[in-house]
């Protein structure tokens with residue numbers, strides 16, 4: 001079948017195999033000379049694409065749950081969607097969630113995902129207790145930060161290249177309700193935006209939308225969304241505190257023409273969104289779905305970009321370089337009229353144990369994620385942005401990458417050599433490889 005990930009670029013003719021248990025997965029790994037693991041295909045690019053793909057969606061069992069500690073042990077194909085559905089009504093929620101609930105536990109580990117609370121809670125793998133992995137040679141191995149730590153951290157953010165994650169154990173956190181108290185701050189420019197993040201660095205969740213077509217003194221204007229889980233007693237009577245389904249959405253049934261999102265429509269949308277937000281913030285209660293997963297309300301929103309698809313471009317800059325770097329990058333985007341429909345800024349906090357992951361993406365500073373439709377000229381334009389990111393000592397997020405060069409990758413990931421050395425020992429024939437790993441020289 002013709003397979004692509006969330007951004008519909010690139011596509012590959014692939015054979016998709018779906019084992020329904022560890023033994024079947026081991027047999028498959030033994031018989032296929034090359035393959036890559038794939039969860040929900042929510043990465044933006046070619047990290048889980050290859051001519052042979054091992055779908056983990058059949059590894060979907062909950063194994064154990066400890067009501068005292070909140071530690072959940074489950075198979076790697078279980079989705080965060082399912083975890084939330086089952087555990088939120090009991091008062092538990094994952095410690096770290098990305099902007100969609102449609103990802104698997106294996107995908108969350110292999111990309112070492114971050115959420116709106118990175119500044120306080122770090123990445124998904126900071127909370128991971130242990131994982132079970134089928135190595136490329138078929139050996140079964142359980143590792144943790146204490147046991148076989150090198151393999152453990154190489155697998156966290158390792159993009160499926162150290163083997164097939166079969167299961168994992170991690171604690172869920174207790175939450176008081178299914179609602180978030182949200183406060184939206186309207187900020188007039190980049191300096192004010194960064195000041196807002198710094199001022200609210202103790203707020204559990206924060207994320208910002210930037211109007212990336214705004215120029216001059218309005219460069220970097222946008223909205224900062226602050227949040228914390230609401231206590232039951234704070235909620236108005238009409239809200240059911242554990243209403244898991246609150247704010248779930250619609251389905252876009254077909255792909256729309258690729259001109260739907262263009263600089264004109266995006267500029268109109270941005271202006272409306274910015275100006276309709278009151279300049280004086282006042283907190284309100286919102287369901288956790290619209291707060292954490294605002295894009296999930298429209299299933300298949302990726303179809304808005306048309307058949308050609310789009311690329312997502314996410315990078316992080318160290319804190320001391322963030323202001324000048326973001327200014328340079330946003331100015332370049334605005335001056336070229338290269339509208340990104342989504343431009344999402346987050347603050348990454350200080351490094352934790354997950355900094356041991358050689359391919360881990362986060363570093364203390366600011367991360368910006370942008371979406372660009374695959375229009376003519378967009379790929380060379382992104383190379384210009386690459387130069388700016390590297391000049392400001394940044395790096396790009398592998399799970400959002402479909403086009404980076406080997407040189408750009410090597411310049412951003414200074415410990416890629418250590419990863420590669422381990423990979424060569426574990427997998428000398430490159431059994432676990434993807435289009436991305438081949439492109440980036442990762443085996």
Ligand SMILES: Cc1cc2nc3c(=O)[nH]c(=O)nc-3n(C[C@H](O)[C@H](O)[C@H](O)COP(=O)(O)OP(=O)(O)OC[C@H]3O[C@@H](n4cnc5c(N)ncnc54)[C@H](O)[C@@H]3O)c2cc1C
Pocket residue numbers: 005006036037038039040041042043044047048056076077097098099100102103104105106107108110111112113114115158159160161163164165166295399434
């Ligand atoms: C709307 C949207 C919002 C997002 N927001 C965020 C965000 O806020 N923060 C963030 O960090 N990410 C975000 N992402 C990206 C997403 O969280 C990651 O790409 C995640 O890895 C996708 O999980 P998946 O199950 O779909 O994995 P896939 O996309 O199928 O695979 C991703 C990688 O994981 C590997 N992999 C998957 N399963 C296994 C396994 N069992 N064993 C070994 N390797 C495996 C694959 O080989 C591949 O390298 C977002 C994506 C979307 C679509």
